[in-house]
Amino acid sequence: MAVAETTSGRAGRSEGGRWRRTWEGISIIFRSGVAVVGLVVILFWVFVAILAPLLAPHDPLAQDSSAINQAPSSRYPLGTDNLGRDILSRLIYGSRTILILAPLSVLASVAVGIFLGLLGGYSGGLVDEIVMRILDAIMAFPTILLYLIIISAIGPSALNVVLAITFVGAPGVARLVRSLTLDIRTRDYIRAAETRGENRFYIMFFEILPNARGPIIIDSMLRVGYAIFSIGTLGFLGLGLPPPTPDWGGMISEARKFIWTNPLGVLWPALAISSLVVALNLFADGLREESTRYN
């Protein structure tokens, strides 16, 4: 009998292996205007962070006691803060801090969350109960309170900020992954893997996880936005990076005290944070809408 297949049709578009498929995945982004806008803003900040030494007109740590709390001028395009430091340069260097810490902390919380979610969702029974109750307990705390407790306990530093965000964010990811696992677990290919005698960690990480990546990725992007916001909040509360490291949240906190003298001092870092967070939200949203449009 002849071999099946004279037509490829729909299949033809996605043929040609992995690169083609990756490109197809990426091209979804360009189909959504909203996602493109978000992406542009994100990339803008990424370039700023990478090219910081070239872009910043002054040293972010240099204090000029003759120019305190000044409004924007030709020398200091965005003005100065209460210690005479150039706000523009601090903004530019601050982007580095945030763009390193936020993704890092999200990565860590997603890693922990994935592990716990898979474990609970696949094992079921007592293991699931224990893991979930612990995570529920963590999630019951208001996030700010939790940050306060953690940072007060282990002290403010970049690493500790990452740890705090990981601790607070992992339960949410775990919940998401667990519900995805509970659904995927019922599929026949998991049964097939079990009848092959595969051990449970293989099934969790190689059979279940690759099929859960869609929602996890989109959730992670939203989480980067929240992480940026959290880092800003921590900085604002004085729990973030210790001075004099340029930290957008810290800048808002300091400038707040002098808001009557130099109101613009608060505005610039706040705009910076908002633009990044909004951009990330737009990107994630646009992606999600586009990928589920023709469902």
Add this chain to the structure above:
Amino acid sequence: MQQPRDIPVLDVKNLAVSYETRYGDVQAVRDVSFTIQRGEAYSIVGESGCGKSTVAFSIVSFLGRNGKIVDGHIMFQGRDLVGRPQEELRHIRGDQIAMVYQDPMQALNPSMRLGDQMAEVLIAHRGMEQKEAEEKCIQMLERVYMPDPANVMRRYPHQISGGQQQRVVIAMALLNGPSLLIMDEPTTALDVTVEATVLDLVAELQTRFDTAIMYISHNLGVVARVSDEVGVMYAGEMVERASVADAYLRPGHPYTLALMHCVPRLGMDKSSSYLYPIRGRVPPPSNLPPGCVFEPRCDFARPVCRQRRPELREVEPGHCARCHFAEQVLAGELRLPDDLIPDLDKMTTRGEGAERILSVEHARTYYEAPSKRLIGGKKQYVKAVDDVSVEVRKGRTLGIVGESGCGKSTLAKTIIGLETPTDGKLEFMGVDISTPVSQRDLDLIKNLQMVFQNPDSTLNPSFSVGSQIARPTRRFRAVPHSQVHAEVIRLLDMMRLGANYYDRLPRQLSGGEKQRVGIARAIAGRPELVLCDEPVSSLDVSVQAAVLNLLLQVQQEMGTTMAFIAHDLSVVRFFCDTIAVMYLGQVVEFGPAEAIYAPPYHPYTEALLSAVPIPDPRTEQKHIRLSGTVPSALNPPGGCRFHTRCPRRHMLPDGGRICEVEVPPWQCATEEHRIFCHIPLEELRKMDKVVTVEEETHAG
């Protein structure tokens, strides 16, 4: 509204429907025309993706956000429905068109009582009062043979069975006395015996309600039972229109001819049960062939078929076909090519009696059901498998047949180790297998593999086909490491898929192809026994035939033993050597295949055989229907579990008292054929055959 008799209720002319997709517009339906007269039952038959549901949806303007009618007319009672705004449509259609869908559970609102839902139809359309509406509903429920209608009105959908739900849906559809009733595969989700009773109802609807019925199905047997006229659709086109007798016995289109040859029938002769598959696959609507849409798969294609699209023309009065050579097809001049007709003798002879490779004795698998009280309370068990004994000999095939809830899937899972048996002795190749799979030896696991039911979930969507076949090949060390890739290619070739499938993802494959990959994956480790859990139930008929033949070929080439689970008796006819019929967790009949299909029958087997819709208008089939529903496995009836529904209880003294109290004995009709029944064998032997064919003409 009274209509003059000669205006057809529905007259569809040259209908064309398109869907908007990310890649552009695709034409789902092209140039479809048919007519339904008042009081007529018209069927549209076709496989999945042929566009039959689209046609139905376009009549009720339910096409969804991205569907639109691009051409043609839908004349309902003489008025065109195409191109009118929604409000006007609602006014014209009013309560005159009703639709019944496939899954009754989704058609009914789970949070409203049935009585309220039904009354709502009347209150909304006719403006009746609540009490009057409810009375009418009860009357309608009686007319669809619903037992205890007043009680059913007070219940919620989840409290009644699937067959009863479908009756409620049909009753709701009939409440307003519609002129046209559209039924989209209403019995597909139901068990065979339940389906038979619903089909009886549908067959009556025409006469009792004077409604025109449009019946959509992929099941040729069902279509033969409910309608007189049929339209065959393929890839969005209507390829043949004829009466049922003509379409089935003297088809005018090669596709119809091929369909008739690949549908399983309950003929007595083993060779007449062979299934001839249709090669190739259905073209995607975005990439249709230039000439005749069936040409790439047609065994009789000539050059003109690729160049010119044939018109739907009348080859006989009342019989139209869309083929350049329709007259020749009609005259039976076109024969199947020789390589398609298999060497039946070679396929059916098996080696001499071999050793028992799998032996299950008195197996029980109970699931714990949560007790009704919060704390304490009696432990309840769902007795999914209760005292089952079967055996399989090396190189043979065992068929396990039964309806939903009979425990066949649980039995399969117990054998393969996904469930732990509560009791009983299970032995495979001399090793005890009552342990779960995680505790079994790799060698044992390697030899006992499974093919799953649902092709869409049997493969991991994130990995390529080749890597998924390679995994068990590597794991079970079927070949040395360096030859794994070559072995995968060999398996792909054996599955008739070809090496270029190695890098494809499951979503690029059709259902039949995915199932073949599933088979390749199961045999990659060269297992001794392959358990097939309803592997073809979700596939189209033409694809079923290909997959079944493939399994047969695998068995021949590799000498694999198979256990085949199915709910369709006609599908297993050719395939299995021994068959076990299960009901409510127990085996009721066990024996060689020929013995199961001939008297003596267990009463349940007899009912099953008489319920299967047969796609052959010439056959006579006994009309035995089971009353009631399958009892719950939590609390199965005492004695013989079938006694609550057995249609042959009256053959025993005292109306069959003994069936309620005593567990039946195993009666051996022959050394290998046993029946689990109280009725004495001589009585059972006197039964008539369930299925008889008028004339034994075997076409092709």
